Amino acid sequence: MRTQTYELNMGPQHPSTHGVLRVILELDGETVIRAKPVVGYLHRGIEKICESKSYPQVLPYADRLDYLHSMGNALGLCQTVEKLMGVEVPERAEYIRVIMAELSRIASHQIFLGSLVGECGALTGFVFAIRDRERILDLFDMACGARMTFHYIRYGGVVQDLPEGWVEACRKFLDDFDGMMETYRNLLVGNEILQARLKGIAVLSAERALAMSASGGVLRASGVNYDVRKAEPYGIYNRFDFDVPLGTVGDSWDRMMVRLGEMEQAARIVRQALDQMPEGPVMAKVPKLIKPPPGEIYHHVENSKGDLGYYLVSDGSPKPYRLHVRRPAFVNLQLLDELCRGYLLADVVPILGTLDPVLGEVDC
Amino acid sequence: MPNDDILLRIGASLRELFAGVLPGPDAVDVAMYFVALIACVALIFTNAVILILAERKVAGFMQSRLGPHRLGPYGMFQTVADVIKLLTKEDYRPQGVDKWVWAMAPVVLFVPPVMVYAVLPFGKNLVPVDLNIGIFYFVAVSSVATIAFLMAGWGSNNKYSVIGGMRAVAQMVSYEIPLVFSILGVVMLTGSLQTSVIVEKQSGIWFILLQPVAFVIYLIAAAAETNRMPFDLVEGESEIIAGPFTEYSGMRWAMFFLAEYASLFAVSAIASTLFLGGWHGPSFLPGWVWFLGKTYVMIFVFMWVRWTFPRLRVDQLMALCWKYLIPVSLANILITGIGIFAYRAMGG
Amino acid sequence: MYGKGLLTGLGITLREFFRKKATERYPEVRPKLTERFRGGKLALEPEKCIACGLCSLNCPNGSIRLVTVKDEAGKRKLSEYEYDAGACMYCNLCIENCPQKCIRWDKKFDFAGYDRKHLIIDCIAVANAKKAAEREGGAETHE
Incomplete structure (x- = not known):
């Protein structure tokens, strides 16, 4: 009997493509032959917009890249500009930044966990994760008055003391x-059904993960010990004692467990930071008009999705000449096709979930 | 004192009323069947309204939410409002659907649950049609639902729907087997397929104690038959949007919902008939209250499971059925047979 | 044992069933806004404003439009002040850069409308209306 493959268009309007991602699936029955992600439905041209804005005006846009880990994005951009300008950030501000970034990481991973299990069908798990995330958002609301796009971390420190x-x-x-x-x-x-859904699915070898320049939890689940916070400690991360959770197999299950471990480690960092935090100013002396010297710089931080990099070219004017963002979610999304091949239609959704794309960042 | 039962008294007075108007006892019987049918349909509709609200409340409470709480006290009129909204919605037929197959599917799906209600023993002498092959009839009729899912999936001219329809057929045909085998254990104990007799035989001991394995298998298979949570691959909203229901809207879509809740009630009622002693219970309440109470407990269990577990994958679903449930249910039948034989040999 | 995890899960959801719920009953129970809450519309105090235009200049999205006129003394004065909530990013840069501290958030966050026009707010008119209402209210209490 002659059989035929067919194309199934998953998204951009689909309950579980994390926003407006479109995946063109080529299926043989329910088996995936090819999964082609089509991005760009949320493209706002942030990199280009930034070229026409002054530096302080650029900063709110960083919050809108990976809107689930806004604090981490702002931290990265601020440190990039500070590095270029040679600004020294006050101690207390550094601690507040770390606390905020790590709380944001927990919140982001809660969304990851919630949406992953929600897509597997356990909606109660999703609601629990979202409910608990509310607590973190309340903390952010207290500190800066916003729950999503904070604009709290600024060049030279943070905008207000806690x-x-x-x-x-x-x-x-x-x-x-x-x-x-x-x-x-x-x-x-502990749920056996979830284990059956995720264990042994979409195994990513360390070699392939490195070759596809994956980062973050996706890379560490494959057993590669690379965390920017450890490899090139930025800010004051070298003062904290924390582990980098690693996976052994590189399947969907490991990608989930690595993130769960990271949540615990993030909480550990926040605890240490709260204990060590000194009193003092939270803002360095930064000129009102920010004009970094001409030059270019690359700085990267560990965001909840992976290795987030900012490449900034300054021509000495108050506006960036060029700002490029290395978005980890975008790079990790490349793996979708490779990971989905040969698995079932029902596996595509959890695989996408474990890659944890945030479309604000993917499309930028 | 069965005649003290209010429902029986209503039935008796109706029968007297018809006997005065209609010629001959056959015509009265037919009229009484109509009354039973109308009662069943009314029960299905009111029950669906209650169950949808109950499901949303249970879901909400388990997810630390309140569920619907805006319309009426505790949101009691929420489903009523939903039904009005669905009824007034535009009856939209997407382009390219197979007109007849597509339009018939919700109706066909609604038929088996209604037919199943005919043999449910709501109370002593309160079986709409007390067939002597009642359980067999239930099994036979409920498998018709498979066709409706396939019709909806195929007629919708949508790839998601076709996948859902195919899954429905594979799943429901497979799970019918453990379902029947689990029922078989009880049938062996009673030696009858008549629902009223099965309940009658449980006046001493409920069969859940004699057939615990069969009960668990029945629960799993029934959840799969009604496409509920760990097995709701037919809908699988995170993968295939809504499966066969994707292209339906308004009241046609509501029919699917209605059928789902009607069959949920039916399988729960059969569970309480077969394993939980049906209408038996302390006599301060009439039998049908006990029956409904047990049924609602079963429904709560189904909802509880639904709002806790993730969904299985299609191959795991099949593996669970063919590799585990069927061998275990076969073993259960064997052990039941040996048990009955030993019991008889001991002179029971 | 296989199935232990499933039973623990069932236990957790059953426990949650009887616990206190997290739902906020929003329109009846208003959320308690934090002191630093950024939201709602911009509230302007026209008397304090020196019409420097820094708020408009600092806005990343150009959501503030103001027109100034020179009065007889040659002093700049505000004649129009429009805030477009639809384009606002709620970044707080306007408020932080105001030398007179004459704008703030009114924190009335629920101002949904049926048209984009409703998102454009004439702040001077709003301030004047508020003042008139206060005067009226004050007069009433006086009587």
Whole structure:
């Protein structure tokens, strides 16, 4: 009997493509022959917009790249510009930045976990993760008045000192955080159905992960010990004691467990930072008109999706001459085709989930 | 004192009323069947309204939400409002669908649950049609639903729908086998396929105690038969949008929902008939209250499972059925047979 | 044992069933806004404004439009001040850069409308209306 493959258009309007991603699937029955991601539905031209904005005006746009880990994005861009200008950031500001970035990482991974299990069908797990993330958003709201696009970390420090009672609220969250992780472990990690769905699926070898320049949890799940916070410590990350969770197999399950481990490590960093945080100013002396000297610079940070890099060319004017962002989610998304081949239609969704693309960042 | 039962008294007075108007006892019987049919359909509709609200409430409560709480006290009129909205929606037929097959599918899907209600033993002498092959009838009729899913999937002219329809056929045909085998254990104990007799035989001990394995298998297979959560691959909203229902909207779509909840009630009622002693219970409440109560407990269990577990993959679903459920249910039948033989040999 | 995880999961959802819920009953119970909350519309105090235009210059999206006129004394004065909430990024740069601290967030975040026009707000008119209402309210209490 002659059989024929067919094309299935998944997205851009689809319940589980993380926004407006379109995947063109070539299927043989339910087996995937080819999965071609089509990006660009959320393209706003942020890199180009930035060329016509002054440096302070560029900063809010960084929040809108990976909108789930905004603090990390802003931290990266600020450090890039500070590096070029040679600004020294006050101690307290450095600690606040680390606390914010790591809390943001937890929030981002909660979305990752929630959407992954939600796509596997466990909607209750999704709601639990979102509910717990609310606690972190409340903390951000207290500190900067916004829940999503914070614009809190600025060139030279942070815009305002932490409000009264914030540290206590943060400690309270950290106390409850262990209970949250316990719930996730009992409800989701221990669930045999979820294990059956994710274990042994879409195995990515360390060689292929490196060859496709994957980063973040995707790379570490394959057993490659590369975390920018450890490899090239930026800010004050070398002062903290934390582990880099690594996977052994490189399947979807490892990609999930690595992220869960990262959440715990992030909480560990926040605890240490809260203990060590000194008093003092939170803003360095930065001129009102930011004019970095002519030159170019590349700086990268570990964002929740992976290795986020900023390449900035300055011509000495108050506007960046060119700003390029190396978006980890975009680079990781390249793996989709390779990972999906030979698996079933029902596996495409969890595989996409474990790659954790945020379309704001992919399309930029 | 079965005649104290209010439902039976209503039935008896209706029968008297018809006997005065209609010629001959056959015509009265036919009229009474119509009354039973109308009662069943009314039960299905009111039940669906209640169950949809219950499902949303259970889902909400398990997800630390309140569920619908805006319309009426505790959101009680939410489903009513939803139904009105669905009824007033435009009856939209997408271009390129197979007109008849597409339009018939929701109706065909609705038929088996309604037919199943005919043999549900709501109480002593409260079986709409007390067939002597009641359970067999249930199994036979409920497999018709497969065709409706395939019709909806094929007629919609949509790839997601076709995938869903194909999954439905594979899943429902496979899971019918463990379902029947699990029922078989109970049938062996009673020696009858008549639902009222099966309940009657449980006056002493509920069959859940004699057939715990069969009960678990029945639960799993019934969840798969009604396409509920760990097995809702037919809908699989994260993969294939809504499967066969993708191209339906308005009241046609609501028919699918109605059928889903009607069959959920049906399988739960059969579970309480076969394993939980049907209408038996302390006599301060009428039998049908006990029956409905047990059925709702079963429905809660199905909902509870739905809002806890993720979904299986299609190959795992098949593996679970053919590699685990069928051998275990066969073994269960063997052990039941040996047990019955030993019991008889001991002179029971 | 296989199935243990499933049972633990069932236990967790059942426990949650009886716990306190996290739902906020929004329109009846208003959320408690934090002190630093950025949201709603820009509220301008026209008397304090010196019409320097820094807010408009610092806005990344050009969501503030102001027109100045020179009065008899040659002093710049505000004649129009329009804020387009549809283009606003809520980045706070206008407020931070205001030398007179004459703009702030009114924190009334629920101003949905049926048209994009509703998102463009004439801040001077809003301020004047508010003042008139206060005067009226004050007069009433006086009587």
